[in-house]
Amino acid sequence: MSDMAQDPTCPLCGRPIPPDAPQSLHHLVPRLKGGKGGPTVLLHQICHNEIHATLSEAELARNFHTMEALHQHPRLAKFIGWVAKRPPGFHSRSPGPRRRKRGRP
Numbered sequence: 001m002s003d004m005a006q007d008p009t010c011p012l013c014g015r016p017i018p019p020d021a022p023q024s025l026h027h028l029v030p031r032l033k034g035g036k037g038g039p040t041v042l043l044h045q046i047c048h049n050e051i052h053a054t055l056s057e058a059e060l061a062r063n064f065h066t067m068e069a070l071h072q073h074p075r076l077a078k079f080i081g082w083v084a085k086r087p088p089g090f091h092s093r094s095p096g097p098r099r100r101k102r103g104r105p
Contacts, residue, residue, distance in 0.1 A: 011067045012047040012076070013083050021089040024048045033061035041067065046091050050079045 007016035022045035029035030
């Protein structure tokens with residue numbers, strides 16, 4: 001059995017997460033919005049960065065607190081299509097511009 005078969009799979013992009021790849025836990029409901037101690041998922045660091053570059057904590061807590069909802073977001077769907085073509089250990093800065101700060105999310 002290959003090492004890749006044992007690696008966890010990133011629930012955002014579907015690629016394996018090798019042990020040496022940058023990775024982190026994502027709280028489905030942000031800690032500051034009541035998610036402390038709640039469910040987490042292991043993601044590639046680049047996938048985690050893109051989620052937080054795209055959505056505010058309030059948006060994550062209100063509308064994007066499931067993997068299914070994250071997959072439906074247009075910018076994240078475009079990112080997933082792009083990053084899925086990269087090798088499992090790939091990491092770079094998030095490709096798109098960060099979300100704009102607004103007075104009220």
